[in-house]
Amino acid sequence: MIKDQELENNHIIERQFPLNEEIISLLKAENWRELDQYFLKAEKPGGVLFDFLKPLLDFESIEHIIAIRSAPEDEDGIWHDDGSRILGFSLSLTQNHAQTVGGELRFRPKGASDYHKIATRPMGTILIFKTGIYGFEHMVSAVTEGKRVVIAGWCS
Numbered sequence: 063m064i065k066d067q068e069l070e071n072n073h074i075i076e077r078q079f080p081l082n083e084e085i086i087s088l089l090k091a092e093n094w095r096e097l098d099q100y101f102l103k104a105e106k107p108g109g110v111l112f113d114f115l116k117p118l119l120d121f122e123s124i125e126h127i128i129a130i131r132s133a134p135e136d137e138d139g140i141w142h143d144d145g146s147r148i149l150g151f152s153l154s155l156t157q158n159h160a161q162t163v164g165g166e167l168r169f170r171p172k173g174a175s176d177y178h179k180i181a182t183r184p185m186g187t188i189l190i191f192k193t194g195i196y197g198f199e200h201m202v203s204a205v206t207e208g209k210r211v212v213i214a215g216w217c218s
C-alpha cells in the first residue's frame with residue numbers, strides 16, 4: 063500500500079537522499095565494489111535507504127544495481143515495467159550532471175504515446191516511481207554526452 067500522498071497522486075516523485083562522505087569518496091575512487099556493499103547494507107531493514115523509503119509505502123525488501131551509462135557507446139533502453147516489484151527508484155550518483163546529456167528517465171502509463179521525461183538529476187536526487195503493478199512503465203534514453211551513474215533499485 064502506498065502511504066505517500068504525492069507518490070499516490072503523481073506516480074513519480076523526486077526527493078533528496080542524504081549522501082555522506084563515504085559514498086562520495088567511493089564514487090570519486092570509482093570503487094564500485096565497495097559502493098555496492100554500502101548499498102547492500104543500506105537497503106536492509108534499519109539501513110539508511112530502507113528507512114528512507116519506508117514512509118512511502120509498505121514493502122519487505124529492496125534490491126539494487128549500480129547502473130552506469132556513458133557516451134558515445136550508450137544506447138536507448140527499452141520500455142519495461144519492473145515486473146512484480148511494487149516500486150522502482152533511481153538514485154543519481156552522477157557527479158557532473160550539468161555536462162551529461164541524455165540519460166532521461168521516461169515514464170508513462172503502459173502503452174501511452176506521451177511520456178513524462180526527467181533529465182539526469184544531480185547527485186543525491188532520487189526518483190521514486192510506480193511499476194507495472196500500478197499500470198506504469200519506464201525507460202532510460204541513451205547518454206549522448208558525459209556519464210550517468212545511478213543506483214537503480216526496486217522495492218518488493
Ligand SMILES: O=C(O)CCC(=O)C(=O)O
Pocket residue numbers: 129144150151152167200201202212214
Ligand atoms: O537507470 C535508471 O534510472 C533506471 C533503470 C531501470 O529502470 C532498471 O534497471 O530497471
Ligand SMILES: [Fe+2]
Pocket residue numbers: 142143144150200
Ligand atoms: Fe526499471
